Amino acid sequence: MTRQDERQQYERQFLERLSRAAGVRGWQTVLEPRLGDLRPDALITKDGFTLIIETRFSVREARSSWVLDLADQVLRFERLLSPAAGAYGILATDAQVASRLLAASARYPVVIHQRRPNQRMEEFINEVCNTCDSLLIQRHRGASTVEQAELFGDSNISSNRAGSSPAGNLSIAASGFSYHSGEIVAGDRARSASEVESRIRQLTEILGPYHPTVLSLRSELSQIRQSEAMYREVIDDQLRFLGEDSPDVLDTRTALAALLAQKGKHKEAADLYRLAHRQASDLYGPNSQKTLICLNNLASAYAALGSTGKAADIYADVLARREAELGHDHPDVVLSQNNLANALRELGHLKRAIPLFRDALNTSRRVHGADHPTTLTVQNNLASAYAESGALGKAIDLYEKTLAERERILGADHPETLTARNNLAFAYMENGDVERAVPIIEQSLADRERLLGPDHPETLSSRNNLANAYLAAGEIGRAIELHQEVLADRSRLYGEIHPLTLSSRNNLGQAFLMSGNSGRSAELFLHTLELCREVLGEDHPDTLAAQGNLGLAMQAEGNFDQAIAVLSDALHRRARLLGPSHPDAIQSQIDLALAHAQAGQFQDGAHLLQMAEEACVRTFGPDDDKTQWVRRARERLLEM
Numbered sequence: 001m002t003r004q005d006e007r008q009q010y011e012r013q014f015l016e017r018l019s020r021a022a023g024v025r026g027w028q029t030v031l032e033p034r035l036g037d038l039r040p041d042a043l044i045t046k047d048g049f050t051l052i053i054e055t056r057f058s059v060r061e062a063r064s065s066w067v068l069d070l071a072d073q074v075l076r077f078e079r080l081l082s083p084a085a086g087a088y089g090i091l092a093t094d095a096q097v098a099s100r101l102l103a104a105s106a107r108y109p110v111v112i113h114q115r116r117p118n119q120r121m122e123e124f125i126n127e128v129c130n131t132c133d134s135l136l137i138q139r140h141r142g143a144s145t146v147e148q149a150e151l152f153g154d155s156n157i158s159s160n161r162a163g164s165s166p167a168g169n170l171s172i173a174a175s176g177f178s179y180h181s182g183e184i185v186a187g188d189r190a191r192s193a194s195e196v197e198s199r200i201r202q203l204t205e206i207l208g209p210y211h212p213t214v215l216s217l218r219s220e221l222s223q224i225r226q227s228e229a230m231y232r233e234v235i236d237d238q239l240r241f242l243g244e245d246s247p248d249v250l251d252t253r254t255a256l257a258a259l260l261a262q263k264g265k266h267k268e269a270a271d272l273y274r275l276a277h278r279q280a281s282d283l284y285g286p287n288s289q290k291t292l293i294c295l296n297n298l299a300s301a302y303a304a305l306g307s308t309g310k311a312a313d314i315y316a317d318v319l320a321r322r323e324a325e326l327g328h329d330h331p332d333v334v335l336s337q338n339n340l341a342n343a344l345r346e347l348g349h350l351k352r353a354i355p356l357f358r359d360a361l362n363t364s365r366r367v368h369g370a371d372h373p374t375t376l377t378v379q380n381n382l383a384s385a386y387a388e389s390g391a392l393g394k395a396i397d398l399y400e401k402t403l404a405e406r407e408r409i410l411g412a413d414h415p416e417t418l419t420a421r422n423n424l425a426f427a428y429m430e431n432g433d434v435e436r437a438v439p440i441i442e443q444s445l446a447d448r449e450r451l452l453g454p455d456h457p458e459t460l461s462s463r464n465n466l467a468n469a470y471l472a473a474g475e476i477g478r479a480i481e482l483h484q485e486v487l488a489d490r491s492r493l494y495g496e497i498h499p500l501t502l503s504s505r506n507n508l509g510q511a512f513l514m515s516g517n518s519g520r521s522a523e524l525f526l527h528t529l530e531l532c533r534e535v536l537g538e539d540h541p542d543t544l545a546a547q548g549n550l551g552l553a554m555q556a557e558g559n560f561d562q563a564i565a566v567l568s569d570a571l572h573r574r575a576r577l578l579g580p581s582h583p584d585a586i587q588s589q590i591d592l593a594l595a596h597a598q599a600g601q602f603q604d605g606a607h608l609l610q611m612a613e614e615a616c617v618r619t620f621g622p623d624d625d626k627t628q629w630v631r632r633a634r635e636r637l638l639e640m
Contacts, residue, residue, distance in 0.1 A: 007058040014055060014121065015042050021125050022132060038073055049085035049136050052077060056093040062101055066091055071108040076216065088135050092128060196221045210241040212248055219252045231256040250279050254294060261301060264499060270301035287321050296339065303343060306540040312343035334364045338378050348582035348619065350389045357382040371409050376402055380423060390624055392431045399424040413451055415458065418444050422465060434473045441466045455493060460486055464507060476515045483508040497535045499542065502528055506546055518556035525550035539577055544570050548588055560599035567592040581615045590630065602640045609634035
């Protein structure tokens with residue numbers, strides 16, 4: 001008997017014993033079912049819930065393609081047969097499973113069961129049956145399958161706005177009902193596209209070009225190709241042949257919206273999410289998981305557009321509905337808590353955001369465990385909120401813990417490990433420890449260049465961050481040189497009006513301002529402001545940041561009247577949009593006060609600083625360093 005025959009015999013024996021053990025618990029099993037071109041090893045069903053079983057035995061090391069293929073089967077099975085309680089995948093194997101693959105698989109509707117060396121088959125089968133029962137319980141508590149949540153966002157530091165903390169927080173959002181988002185490496189993507197194209201050709205000959213299964217496969221191929229045009233063609237055909245009320249139209253619209261959001265086209269994404277939310281609400285009800293995911297992602301699009309207040313209101317609504325439907329200890333509740341806390345942090349409501357982050361972290365530890373990607377993401381976000389509140393000691397402790405855990409679980413070269421290392425360096429910089437920060441960021445840049453290439457967005461982000469670190473260390477010439485490189489690369493790769501290009505132009509202007517070249521700085525800030533107004537609108541946070549920076553450059557040039565007019569308008573807009581106690585509004589008030597003082601208008605400056613001090617007391621507390629600095633500045637002006 002060959003080795004392959006032995007493996008097949010062992011897998012058959014495992015599936016037969018699993019079938020009997022699951023049958024005792026009330027599950028019905030079909031071995032090697034034929035479902036069109038789907039050929040899973042087994043299907044087991046109970047109470048409208050289906051588990052797709054795949055086996056991989058007598059293989060040395062587990063492969064990421066196994067997870068992707070099984071997730072793909074789950075998605076297509078749900079689209080084809082729409083089981084009442086959904087579907088999930090179980091991968092049974094005795095291969096060695098890397099910790100980073102376990103972490104990645106958490107983003108998919110797949111559980112990996114690894115048989116330990118010398119473990120009895122009966123014991124292993126009993127563990128698999130326990131998982132089947134557990135998944136069924138979760139399903140009937142309201143957990144979703146096709147709507148698996150993914151981590152979205154990038155917590156790379158980038159000092160893109162003067163007066164704001166540059167450590168971005170990770171927001172957690174839905175993947176647009178697609179499982180391949182962001183997880184396929186180049187080789188896997190090519191193989192997946194080839195396989196899907198082959199399936200499309202085969203089924204088109206049998207079912208015709210507009211059969212729902214063929215259209216779903218075309219949608220899947222659109223995702224793999226990251227093609228807006230292909231998505232739109234699929235939607236047009238689905239609308240024509242399936243109708244507006246088809247769930248497939250909803251899935252494809254949501255997937256396209258997710259792609260648009262990834263490409264920075266947040267206005268188009270928001271329009272699609274609004275449409276998808278109405279359709280999901282009509283199809284599944286206002287509190288269904290699909291409906292709430294569409295609503296959550298609409299909020300994310302609003303946040304990206306700068307409408308953070310509107311986003312926070314929606315996040316709060318989604319959180320309340322999820323808690324009412326699912327209870328407090330549920331993974332989707334953790335996601336909503338995190339996203340609402342992020343929005344509150346953006347609005348400057350740190351006293352509300354920090355307790356919500358802490359609650360989300362504690363819940364995630366109970367629901368997922370301390371090592372789960374969601375737990376580490378929320379932990380990172382709590383650290384960022386601490387940093388923005390001035391509690392840098394707490395922030396550094398959490399960043400160091402997050403980095404150590406990501407290195408242990410994911411390895412030193414994983415992108416999320418590099419992000420954690422970047423954020424720790426930012427906290428060191430904010431704490432005045434530039435000597436510790438600069439070597440970390442230099443190493444992060446070298447790692448990203450080696451792993452991702454010189455033009456990868458995260459590599460450019462690291463180069464931008466290193467330039468900011470050089471600026472903080474007083475190496476202004478090196479900072480200007482690096483910022484010029486990043487601006488040229490981003491202009492070449494993304495175009496002149498991309499948000500990242502605008503950020504680079506802003507950062508270069510800041511470097512020139514610190515070098516004393518206020519004329520060049522003012523030119524850059526003015527150009528940035530004009531482009532921001534054109535692309536983002538007059539009230540977008542980035543537009544107002546550019547406007548404030550232009551006012552500072554004008555002040556440095558001695559154009560006090562112009563500077564006061566520009567800074568006064570920025571303060572008015574920020575106070576109207578964010579409230580007078582928002583950190584950005586407070587910073588605008590301080591900038592305007594100092595411009596008045598430099599122009600010799602000491603009483604006006606002192607009056608503005610008094611208002612800023614009152615806002616600092618409300619926002620940061622009376623003993624905060626910033627509050628005390630504003631108080632001393634006001635007292636000095638009153639003495640003049």
